[in-house]
Amino acid sequence: ALAPVPEPSPATPELATDRLYAAYRDIGLDYGPAYRAMRRVWRDGDRAVARIEVPEAARDGDAYLLHPVVLDACFQTLIAFADDGVLRVPVGVERLDVYAPLPPEVTCRTRRRTTEGTADVLLDLDVLSPTGEVLAVVEGLRFRAVPRSVPDAAATPVARTYAVAWQPAAAAPGASAVPAVTEGDWLVCGADRDALAAWRAQLAARGVPATAVHIAPGPDGAPDPAGAARVAFEDVHRTRGAVGGLILLTDTDTDTDTDTDSGTHGAAPGSESVVATAYRLARDTTAVLGAFLRTFAALRPDVVVCTTGAAAPDGGPASPGRSVLTGLTRAVVAEYPELTCVQVDLDPGAPAPAPAEILDRASALAGSGHLAVRGGRWYEARLRDAEAARPAFPQEEGAPGPLPVRPGATYLITGGLGGVGLAVAGRLADKGADTLLLVGRTVPERTPAQVAALRERGVRVEMLAADVADETALDRVLAHAEATLPPLHGIVHAAGTTDDAVVEEAGWDGLRRAMDPKVKGAWLLHRRTRRLDLGFFVLCSALGALTGLTGQPGYLMANTFLDALALHRRREGLPALSVGWGAWSGAGMAADRGLLRDFAALGVHGMAADEALDALDRVSAGGTGHVAVGAVDWARFGSATGRARPDTLLADLVPAGTGPAAEGTGEGAAEDLVRLAVERPDEASEAVLGRLLDVVAAVLGLSDAEREAMRPTFGHRHLNELGFDSLTTIRLRNRLRADFFADVPADFLFGGGSARQISELVCRQLSAMSVLAADDEQHDDAETEVLTL
Numbered sequence: 106a107l108a109p110v111p112e113p114s115p116a117t118p119e120l121a122t123d124r125l126y127a128a129y130r131d132i133g134l135d136y137g138p139a140y141r142a143m144r145r146v147w148r149d150g151d152r153a154v155a156r157i158e159v160p161e162a163a164r165d166g167d168a169y170l171l172h173p174v175v176l177d178a179c180f181q182t183l184i185a186f187a188d189d190g191v192l193r194v195p196v197g198v199e200r201l202d203v204y205a206p207l208p209p210e211v212t213c214r215t216r217r218r219t220t221e222g223t224a225d226v227l228l229d230l231d232v233l234s235p236t237g238e239v240l241a242v243v244e245g246l247r248f249r250a251v252p253r254s255v256p257d258a259a260a261t262p263v264a265r266t267y268a269v270a271w272q273p274a275a276a277a278p279g280a281s282a283v284p285a286v287t288e289g290d291w292l293v294c295g296a297d298r299d300a301l302a303a304w305r306a307q308l309a310a311r312g313v314p315a316t317a318v319h320i321a322p323g324p325d326g327a328p329d330p331a332g333a334a335r336v337a338f339e340d341v342h343r344t345r346g347a348v349g350g351l352i353l354l355t356d357t358d359t360d361t362d363t364d365t366d367s368g369t370h371g372a373a374p375g376s377e378s379v380v381a382t383a384y385r386l387a388r389d390t391t392a393v394l395g396a397f398l399r400t401f402a403a404l405r406p407d408v409v410v411c412t413t414g415a416a417a418p419d420g421g422p423a424s425p426g427r428s429v430l431t432g433l434t435r436a437v438v439a440e441y442p443e444l445t446c447v448q449v450d451l452d453p454g455a456p457a458p459a460p461a462e463i464l465d466r467a468s469a470l471a472g473s474g475h476l477a478v479r480g481g482r483w484y485e486a487r488l489r490d491a492e493a494a495r496p497a498f499p500q501e502e503g504a505p506g507p508l509p510v511r512p513g514a515t516y517l518i519t520g521g522l523g524g525v526g527l528a529v530a531g532r533l534a535d536k537g538a539d540t541l542l543l544v545g546r547t548v549p550e551r552t553p554a555q556v557a558a559l560r561e562r563g564v565r566v567e568m569l570a571a572d573v574a575d576e577t578a579l580d581r582v583l584a585h586a587e588a589t590l591p592p593l594h595g596i597v598h599a600a601g602t603t604d605d606a607v608v609e610e611a612g613w614d615g616l617r618r619a620m621d622p623k624v625k626g627a628w629l630l631h632r633r634t635r636r637l638d639l640g641f642f643v644l645c646s647a648l649g650a651l652t653g654l655t656g657q658p659g660y661l662m663a664n665t666f667l668d669a670l671a672l673h674r675r676r677e678g679l680p681a682l683s684v685g686w687g688a689w690s691g692a693g694m695a696a697d698r699g700l701l702r703d704f705a706a707l708g709v710h711g712m713a714a715d716e717a718l719d720a721l722d723r724v725s726a727g728g729t730g731h732v733a734v735g736a737v738d739w740a741r742f743g744s745a746t747g748r749a750r751p752d753t754l755l756a757d758l759v760p761a762g763t764g765p766a767a768e769g770t771g772e773g774a775a776e777d778l779v780r781l782a783v784e785r786p787d788e789a790s791e792a793v794l795g796r797l798l799d800v801v802a803a804v805l806g807l808s809d810a811e812r813e814a815m816r817p818t819f820g821h822r823h824l825n826e827l828g829f830d831s832l833t834t835i836r837l838r839n840r841l842r843a844d845f846f847a848d849v850p851a852d853f854l855f856g857g858g859s860a861r862q863i864s865e866l867v868c869r870q871l872s873a874m875s876v877l878a879a880d881d882e883q884h885d886d887a888e889t890e891v892l893t894l
């Protein structure tokens with residue numbers, strides 16, 4: 106009576122079972138060799154097929170009708186869907202029909218069903234004999250998420266929507282206050298000599314010596330501000346040694362960038378386009394900041410980045426071109442969790458406040474974050490849960506949400522052949538869209554299964570190859586749509602790509618690769634379609650541009666550009682919504698790049714496509730220009746990212762006291778390790794060494810065989826021999842923070858220390874943690890504070 110689970114298509118990709126089992130072990134469930142019965146497995150979206158062969162060692166007699174090990178092996182096909190880094194166990198089944206005894210070799214055909222509003226996974230299974238005879242059918246097998254390593258931790262979070270709010274900033278502590286850091290010279294960098302002189306004078310008045318570094322191109326037109334800055338930084342390093350902080354004055358002349366049709370040229374002499382402004386600021390500021398951090402980051406200086414007109418705290422205009430510097434600030438916050446980095450966005454319509462006032466405000470923020478001043482009022486940015494105070498996005502029952510569609514119109518999805526693009530295409534069709542135009546730089550030779558399915562449903566789907574950052578190619582797409590398709594009524598701009606590089610090492614080519622589809626592509630789309638009657642213009646941005654991501658400055662700048670572009674369009678009365686997606690599971694760039702486990706370790710869990718798009722649907726069409734959608738465990742995020750100073754943008758979400766400095770219970774590090782570190786340090790060091798090897802292998806993407814080959818000598822190895830680069834170094838440090846709350850200095854990780862010495866250092870930190878935790882229980886709050894600080 107049950108509908109059979111359909112066969113996946115012959116093109117279904119095969120997954121490597123050893124990797125699946127290893128990944129599942131890493132998230133908490135280790136199947137021993139006798140129980141690893143999935144020999145081969147193929148998965149296509151919500152369907153999978155597994156060939157199962159129960160090993161001899163696990164076949165304890167053939168007297169069963171329903172051999173428990175064979176049945177358990179069928180349940181293991183769940184692992185093929187476990188790409189969100191979440192451990193799940195079976196908790197119930199709706200129906201089980203058995204037609205014949207299960208032999209040790211079977212084929213299991215599996216279909217995943219969607220579950221509303223929970224992190225549960227529901228599977229239907231058909232168990233077949235090797236000759237295709239149906240032996241058993243399992244319907245509604247429910248798996249529930251279990252929290253990782255901490256039995257009573259919060260359950261896996263579900264997707265929620267977030268929005269940035271600007272609130273009045275805390276009052277400055279008064280003119281007598283000293284800047285946040287007073288030891289060592291401060292460096293003041295910028296193009297405006299008068300401003301540099303004013304800053305120096307005001308710092309000197311507070312007893313803080315400052316060195317001005319003039320970074321504008323010289324009169325000979327040699328445009329290498331980064332080169333000039335690098336030389337100056339090295340000089341200061343040689344002659345002064347200590348540096349307390351950096352004030353970076355990015356250009357304050359906001360009259361230059363104009364909203365023109367052109368991709369890169371300004372409308373009038375002396376002006377530059379929004380795109381050119383974005384690229385110039387991104388290139389030069391990243392280079393100057395990178396040079397500064399390379400020279401001085403180890404001294405833990407404070408960083409204040411002054412921008413002008415990059416934010417819209419009071420709903421006024423903001424320059425999308427300048428907004429890239431917001432993304433760059435988030436990159437520094439993520440990559441240097443031990444520093445304080447503040448963006449201060451000055452009022453483009455008023456003279457800049459005195460340097461002393463800016464410094465006082467930055468100090469009063471007491472952590473990293475974003476300040477803006479408009480009309481003499483100071484604001485501070487906070488990311489808020491938009492659904493916590495319902496109805497944050499008031500929406501009438503049955504209202505279309507931010508994607509209102511109608512039949513007889515065309516919907517353009519750039520990046521439409523990627524993971525998010527295809528899911529959005531399906532959702533638009535579900536809402537009634539009957540013509541879809543999917544654009545990517547390449548069109549796959551084989552029609553994607555999702556496109557074939559849409560066509561079967563009668564939806565007209567066209568796929569076109571075009572680079573959206575290429576004006577001619579984009580114009581060709583739009584001309585084709587105009588000539589041959591129904592009127593364009595909605596755009597989802599999902600074209601995007603990443604480029605891995607840390608701020609210190611990012612070069613312009615890589616930054617530009619990540620920025621082109623989102624900065625130039627989005628701007629061209631905006632300009633070329635602004636006269637059309639569009640129902641929506643959705644820009645796919647990233648939650649990471651708000652939380653910060655390591656190793657992605659270009660990508661973060663590209664996304665903050667999209668966020669600002671959406672606000673810019675709204676001020677022009679045009680539809681726009683920038684959606685900062687958290688990680689998607691199943692498909693898309695996070696899943697494709699194997700990053701879901703890294704994200705989950707930081708508390709950012711993968712969202713199924715339906716979950717993500719349902720959350721988007723909860724946002725009203727008129728409500729807001731920029732939302733983020735993510736499934737985030739903020740407590741874990743706070744403890745795992747290791748931000749030593751509060752990150753004020755996230756202060757309303759990350760529970761107080763979850764930073765590493767306040768951590769005393771050893772939540773991320775397994776509690777047994779903490780105990781072991783105190784009672785039997787040698788054993789603990791051995792256990793940490795084993796886990797360190799796992800983490801190193803995961804970060805470097807080693808196979809199981811490569812990892813095992815390394816095991817016997819790992820204790821003596823120095824990690825710098827193993828092929829780490831700056832990006833994988835940051836990932837390793839973050840994983841150590843997340844898993845052990847251990848802060849291992851980078852120079853120890855990659856300089857002097859062998860893997861065993863690193864493990865011993867981690868163990869010492871673990872046992873210190875347990876002492877603090879024990880003290881925590883014995884003392885009242887006031888004393889505890891003293892102890893844990």
Ligand SMILES: NC(=O)c1ccc[n+]([C@@H]2O[C@H](COP(=O)([O-])OP(=O)(O)OC[C@H]3O[C@@H](n4cnc5c(N)ncnc54)[C@H](OP(=O)(O)O)[C@@H]3O)[C@@H](O)[C@H]2O)c1
Binds near residue numbers: 548571648694695
């Ligand atoms: N998936 C996630 O977890 C996640 C999280 C946060 C944000 N996002 C954002 O969501 C959007 C879609 O991401 P996704 O996960 O679907 O990534 P994806 O699977 O890699 O798809 C992105 C698509 O964009 C296309 N593309 C890249 N550059 C292009 C260009 N210049 N012109 C035209 N097409 C271009 C790519 O195809 P070609 O290479 O063939 O051009 C690719 O198919 C991206 O903007 C991404 O930043 C995704």
